[in-house]
Amino acid sequence: MKRIAVYPGSFDPVTNGHIDMIKRGRRLFDKIVVAILCNSSKKAFFTIEERKTMLEISLEEVTNIEIASFDGLLVDYVVKRKANAILRGMRAVSDFEYEFQMALMNRSLNRNIQTVFLMSGLRWIFTSSSIIKEAARYNGDISNMVHPFVEKKLKEKFGFSNP
Secondary structure: OOOEEEEEEOOOOOOHHHHHHHHHHHOOOOEEEEEEEOOOOOOOOOOHHHHHHHHHHHOOOOOOEEEEEEOOOHHHHHHHOOOOEEEEEEOOHHHHHHHHHHHHHHHHHOOOOEEEEEEOOHHHOOOOHHHHHHHHHOOOOOOOOOOHHHHHHHHHHOOOOOO
16 A cells, blocks of 8 residues: 655645655655645645645755645545645744644544654754744745745735845
8 A cells, every 4th residue: 555645735835844744754654635625724935736846846856746736624625636645844842732732633534544743853943934034024044944946926926036
């Protein structure tokens, strides 16, 4: 049986921390479906298509991944994709309570789906899409936190010249 994981997130935008998690997850799973959550209750900075393009370019050299989008219950999407695990990253203790609650809820909805947590690499422990967007808003140097294409897209959105 193939080991397939779904790695869900908003990826608004994708960060080097996300990329690190996907690459490390590929060592554990035969395939990873990077699933962009379409959450109508959240105001996204980038469109689904923009996020998908940024993920594709940022992950060009990574094999056996698929980039898709979904809405609805994550466990239903995992079943639809014939996956057997949800891949989640944890940066700090502050992530634990939320992630633990989500994992328990997903397990109560479908006991056949496992949640696998990977600790963030130390380099990315305080990196988040929100913090990166805030730095980019003021033309801060984010070059070591995102792929060059993502940096370019952020700079364009905020009206700065390309890096």
